Amino acid sequence: MHDLYRVRDQAGRTLEIAVASPGPHATPYAEMIADGSSDEGDVLIEVLLEDGVVVAVAWAHVDEGPFTLVGGLTDDEADFVKACTDHWRLQNLLGQPLLAEAEGPLRESLLEAGFTEVTTVRSYHWRPPGTPEHTRPAQFLDWLHDDGPLWDRFSADFDFxxxxxxxxxxxxPVPSAVWHLHAHHRPVQDVPGRIDAIVRRGLLTATEPGELVYWLDWQHDGYRYDPRRTDVPGRPPRPGLGTYPNGDYYLHLTDDLRLGTFGHPWEQTLTVWGPALLAAVEPELTELLGEPVRRRT
Structure with a gap:
């Protein structure tokens, strides 16, 4: 039996380079990582090393309803399966039972590891007509390796x-306007949600078809996404935590920095810059929050 190692999030995100993941899995490992899952609480990742090289990976999703869902194992060898599932049971602070779907040798290994068969299922895979898209509607960005250069450019250009x-x-920058997030003097429901909806519509208007928008969270992982291929029927939700700065600096911006939003959590302000985006959002933001507290034209 090989030694089983636990991997923290940064190392875990590079495992797809070394590990083949033939499946079938609830979610292929590489897609799970690209979607932003990490070993920070939403997914439990285990790896098997042989002479210092990763030879197998297993992952399980927490908070999947009443269960912890086994997302996949790239090796169905009984000892590996048992070591992973035993470790997940020990880590299961929520007391959720493990749930897995499997057939063939993996099914047998799970039964040997203590699983009980409760039902049979039939899976259907929808393959829509047309040419598959070559890029993801949204992509996870690792703070240390992916969006660091963009933060560097933003810091330099905006004197952050x-x-x-x-x-x-x-x-x-010029032009820009800054609104105080609590400048309104009347009862308003769900101010963060309304601000986010205004900015979302503005970004659709101000960006070009196919252009990606970056959502950044200071010293945390971010995303880039296509605003026309997220938050619409049949598409994934727009990633990130929105526009309203809930405890940290939140930004939406384009790669060329020509337009964007900057939420300041301690000043409680929202800065919007770029002629196209400013024109698209200013009337609604002013109606919601009152006149800007600062403006550069």
Whole structure:
């Protein structure tokens, strides 16, 4: 039996380079990582090393309703399956039973590991007509390796000074406008949701077809996404935590930095820049939040 190693999130995100994942799995490993899952709480990842090389990976999703769902194992060898499932049971702080779908040798290994067969299922795979798309509607960005260069450019061009006390945190570009997030003086329901909807519509108007928008969260992982292929029927939701800065700096911006939004959590302001985006969102944001507290034209 090989030694079983636990992998933290940064190392876990590179495993797809070394491991073939033939499936079938609930979600292929590479797709799961690309969608933003990580070993930070939403997925449990185990690896099998042989002479320092990853030879097998297993993963399970927590918070899948009343179960922890076994997403996949790239090796059906009984000892590996038992070691992974035993480890997941020990880590299962929520007390959720493990659920797996399997057939053939993997099914037998799971039964040997203590699983009980409860039902049989039939899976159907929908293959829509037309040419498959070559890019994902949304892609996870690793803070250390993927979106760091974009943060560097933003910091240099906008003189970004992250601080709980320094205000404003950026040199606002021309043209731009800054709204106070609590400037309204009347009862308004779901201000964060309404702000996000306004910005979402503005980004659709201000960006070009096929252009990607980046959602960044200071010192956390971010995403890039196609605003025309997310948040519509049959598509994944737009990634990220929205526009309203809930405890950290949140940004939407294009790769060329020509337009975007900057939410300051301590000043409680939202900066919008870029002529096209500003024109698209200013009337609605002003109606919701009142007149801008700062403006550069």
């Amino acid at each position: 000074k992250p601080s709980t006390t320094y205000r404003p945190a950026i040199t606002e």
